[in-house]
Amino acid sequence: MTTQCTTAARPCERLVSADRIVTQDPECPIIEKGAIALDKGRILALGTRAAMESAYAPAARLDLGEALLMPGLVNAHTHASMTLLRGLADDLPLMTWLNEHIFPVEQRLTRELTKTGALLACAEMMRLGVTAFTDMYLLEDGVFEAADEAGLRMLGGEVVFAFPSPAYTGTPATLDCIRRQAGQWQGHSRIRVAVMPHAVYTTTPELLTACRDFAEKEDLPLHMHLAETPAETTACLEAQGKRPVPYCRDLGLLSPRMNLAHCVDLTEEEMDILAESGVIVSHCPRSNMKLASGVSPVPAMLERGIPVAIGTDGAASNNALNVFADMSAAALLHKVHTLSPTALPATAALDLATLGGAKAMHMPDAGALKAGNVADIIALDISGPSFTPLHNPASSLVYATSGQEVRMTMVEGEILYLDGEYSRFNLADLRARMAEAVAELTSA
Numbered sequence: 001m002t003t004q005c006t007t008a009a010r011p012c013e014r015l016v017s018a019d020r021i022v023t024q025d026p027e028c029p030i031i032e033k034g035a036i037a038l039d040k041g042r043i044l045a046l047g048t049r050a051a052m053e054s055a056y057a058p059a060a061r062l063d064l065g066e067a068l069l070m071p072g073l074v075n076a077h078t079h080a081s082m083t084l085l086r087g088l089a090d091d092l093p094l095m096t097w098l099n100e101h102i103f104p105v106e107q108r109l110t111r112e113l114t115k116t117g118a119l120l121a122c123a124e125m126m127r128l129g130v131t132a133f134t135d136m137y138l139l140e141d142g143v144f145e146a147a148d149e150a151g152l153r154m155l156g157g158e159v160v161f162a163f164p165s166p167a168y169t170g171t172p173a174t175l176d177c178i179r180r181q182a183g184q185w186q187g188h189s190r191i192r193v194a195v196m197p198h199a200v201y202t203t204t205p206e207l208l209t210a211c212r213d214f215a216e217k218e219d220l221p222l223h224m225h226l227a228e229t230p231a232e233t234t235a236c237l238e239a240q241g242k243r244p245v246p247y248c249r250d251l252g253l254l255s256p257r258m259n260l261a262h263c264v265d266l267t268e269e270e271m272d273i274l275a276e277s278g279v280i281v282s283h284c285p286r287s288n289m290k291l292a293s294g295v296s297p298v299p300a301m302l303e304r305g306i307p308v309a310i311g312t313d314g315a316a317s318n319n320a321l322n323v324f325a326d327m328s329a330a331a332l333l334h335k336v337h338t339l340s341p342t343a344l345p346a347t348a349a350l351d352l353a354t355l356g357g358a359k360a361m362h363m364p365d366a367g368a369l370k371a372g373n374v375a376d377i378i379a380l381d382i383s384g385p386s387f388t389p390l391h392n393p394a395s396s397l398v399y400a401t402s403g404q405e406v407r408m409t410m411v412e413g414e415i416l417y418l419d420g421e422y423s424r425f426n427l428a429d430l431r432a433r434m435a436e437a438v439a440e441l442t443s444a
Contacts, residue, residue, distance in 0.1 A: 015058035018067040024368040041412035072131025072376040073323040074357020077261040077282035077311025081117035085316035114142030122150035128403035131376040157196035194221040228262040245270040264294040275304040287313030309360035324403040346398040379408035
């Protein structure tokens with residue numbers, strides 16, 4: 001008599017299946033008719049649907065059919081609450097836009113207004129497949145609360161100026177505010193705090209040094225705008241006798257903990273400095289084009305090994321929080337700017353919004369779908385004409401996707417958005433609150 005042994009299927013919380021999986025994992029880039037096993041907010045395993053059905057016994061199943069699963073997109077630089085100011089001042093140079101229109105209105109912000117604007121931004125981003133974002137703004141406590149309520153992953157910090165803001169009156173109070181925020185959110189699985197000096201033209205050497213020392217002492221990331229326009233360079237030369245990149249290098253700000261937004265006006269030598277320092281760059285192509293700031297030399301930075309991510313910037317200067325749109329803009333912009341169709345291929349643009357974004361968020365366990373990584377996953381409907389035929393998924397995702405194809409947004413294994421429904425809030429109620437907030441802000 002012979003006995004046949006069988007291996008029991010392993011339990012898991014959920015098995016998500018779809019016709020195609022784009023993993024962003026070089027060892028297993030695409031899986032046809034695939035499935036992903038999830039448990040405790042992480043990916044247990046992924047493979048063909050048949051193999052995963054045999055290996056796992058899920059408590060729940062989600063079969064999305066003719067859909068594409070991929071890592072959630074990362075918005076590596078934004079000001080979420082600026083949804084309040086969307087369309088308020090358009091078609092202006094950066095400094096005119098900031099000093100004459102944005103900064104004056106922002107002085108009327110309150111924590112509740114900031115939270116409402118950020119909640120709408122979270123709704124917009126998760127509808128468009130963003131699972132994580134880096135945010136710098138005033139009264140950032142409201143943004144942290146909004147991200148926590150919405151369920152998105154966030155790296156944020158109170159913006160640091162050399163002048164008073166609605167949140168503080170001076171440097172000691174600013175750092176106290178960041179210290180309090182870091183303590184409040186310490187240990188949270190989705191929210192982290194960073195030190196965020198605004199820019200070289202809104203700070204002083206002493207303030208930037210204080211930010212550097214504080215970030216090192218508390219082991220926090222750093223994030224700031226840098227080299228965004230030639231006008232910024234001119235102002236830095238006049239005030240400090242140096243261009244922005246050497247100025248920040250000499251202050252000891254450039255290190256692997258630093259994420260720099262924009263980096264448009266760079267010399268070859270300055271790109272070498274950035275490469276040697278280990279910084280990360282957040283590329284914001286649509287905002288830079290709209291403000292006529294210039295073109296960030298992303299292909300040259302990538303050649304030097306500088307990690308680059310994609311950011312939308314705020315909704316007042318983009319005016320959307322659509323990382324798919326910025327991916328496409330980046331790929332097309334660098335082709336026409338360099339007159340080379342190979343300057344930034346679709347695969348590289350997709351990397352910026354996933355793997356590059358994970359680096360910008362300082363998350364080594366994100367950006368790709370593989371065992372052990374966080375279960376930050378999105379699903380796109382691929383049944384429509386723009387995905388037919390699907391010769392090259394990366395090409396379709398970068399050149400043919402609007403973002404409206406997103407069916408599902410999941411963070412840490414939790415479904416936040418699925419087929420038009422938000423799991424944590426009512427969109428109609430949120431839009432009504434937003435209308436009241438805009439009326440309060442603009443009528444003051």
